[in-house]
Amino acid sequence: MRYELRLAGSGGQGVVLAGIVLAEAGLMDGHFVVHSQNYGPEARGGNSVSEVIFSDDEIDYPRALGLDMLIALNQKACNENIGEMKDDGLVIVDSAPVKKVLWGRVLRVPIQREADHTFKDPRVINMLALGVLTPFCPWVSENSLTESITRRMPAKSLELQPEGVSRGYREGQ
Amino acid sequence: MRYELRLAGSGGQGVVLAGIVLAEAGLMDGHFVVHSQNYGPEARGGNSVSEVIFSDDEIDYPRALGLDMLIALNQKACNENIGEMKDDGLVIVDSAPVKKVLWGRVLRVPIQREADHTFKDPRVINMLALGVLTPFCPWVSENSLTESITRRMPAKSLELQPEGVSRGYREGQ
Numbered sequence: 001m002r003y004e005l006r007l008a009g010s011g012g013q014g015v016v017l018a019g020i021v022l023a024e025a026g027l028m029d030g031h032f033v034v035h036s037q038n039y040g041p042e043a044r045g046g047n048s049v050s051e052v053i054f055s056d057d058e059i060d061y062p063r064a065l066g067l068d069m070l071i072a073l074n075q076k077a078c079n080e081n082i083g084e085m086k087d088d089g090l091v092i093v094d095s096a097p098v099k100k101v102l103w104g105r106v107l108r109v110p111i112q113r114e115a116d117h118t119f120k121d122p123r124v125i126n127m128l129a130l131g132v133l134t135p136f137c138p139w140v141s142e143n144s145l146t147e148s149i150t151r152r153m154p155a156k157s158l159e160l161q162p163e164g165v166s167r168g169y170r171e172g173q
Numbered sequence: 174m175r176y177e178l179r180l181a182g183s184g185g186q187g188v189v190l191a192g193i194v195l196a197e198a199g200l201m202d203g204h205f206v207v208h209s210q211n212y213g214p215e216a217r218g219g220n221s222v223s224e225v226i227f228s229d230d231e232i233d234y235p236r237a238l239g240l241d242m243l244i245a246l247n248q249k250a251c252n253e254n255i256g257e258m259k260d261d262g263l264v265i266v267d268s269a270p271v272k273k274v275l276w277g278r279v280l281r282v283p284i285q286r287e288a289d290h291t292f293k294d295p296r297v298i299n300m301l302a303l304g305v306l307t308p309f310c311p312w313v314s315e316n317s318l319t320e321s322i323t324r325r326m327p328a329k330s331l332e333l334q335p336e337g338v339s340r341g342y343r344e345g346q
Contacts, residue, residue: 020189023210023212024212026212027212032212033212033213034212034213036235038206039199039207040205040207040231040232058213059211062211
């Protein structure tokens with residue numbers, strides 16, 4: 001059993017950190033996990049891609065073979081990654097910047113707007129996204145996610161981050 | 174051309190963050206880079222392994238084929254990874270905890286002691302390690318490394334981190 005998830009968004013939206021938090025949560029839940037970022041053409045073009053692979057066994061091939069889940073925070077991030085979805089995979093998009101998703105199983109959530117309006121802090125977007133995806137990802141529990149954030153986040157931003165996650169989580173549910 | 178580097182140390186020594194900082198510095202210097210962490214048996218046993226691959230072309234196979242450089246912060250981290258060195262690879266170890274290195278090209282630096290004594294902060298160890306390795310890694314410049322740290326580190330720890338890097342860098346030279 002193997003589960004592959006990709007976060008894609010523009011630089012500064014914190015997808016690298018979100019990937020680490022998610023990977024460490026998966027480890028706490030007892031799985032083998034590989035987290036990777038590819039600083040290739042996407043990173044140069046302004047988009048950042050962070051990938052997490054969960055498995056019950058050691059992971060020999062650490063690159064995605066087919067995505068079970070894609071989280072796309074802008075239109076370009078969505079277009080460029082959707083070709084790698086598994087047939088029954090789920091695409092979660094930020095509904096304001098991503099207008100067009102050529103995929104069947106899609107969840108649209110106004111993630112950036114929520115960060116800006118509810119939290120008055122655009123940087124909460126990555127934690128909101130983590131919260132939203134967790135109810136759909138059977139490899140990570142809400143508890144581990146919250147603990148992982150507490151361990152990884154700079155102390156001064158800890159006030160908002162767990163709140164961002166749990167709000168996202170409720171919305172995802 | 175491809176260059177593979179692995180950082181290995183115990184949890185809490187910040188090798189994941191060090192890997193990200195290094196990868197982003199390599200991107201600034203115009204290379205393709207993949208950074209990955211494998212949360213497998215090592216992570217469960219208390220060691221954390223972070224891998225950075227630099228290349229002039231897109232990186233199709235993101236797992237190390239043979240290490241050009243290994244940075245080992247404890248004896249177990251050294252023992253477990255040395256089998257994957259390239260013949261002419263360089264091993265950098267923290268000289269206090271790592272007593273025995275079965276390898277020809279070895280650089281011994283008292284990294285943890287330096288963090289504890291000079292900086293009075295054990296957490297500077299990862300930045301010191303980055304500084305030490307940079308003069309030996311032709312894929313990353315000191316300038317990009319410093320800029321990358323400034324972008325990635327929490328503001329409140331920024332006072333010590335760049336100083337840790339430049340001290341490490343002078344020692345490496």
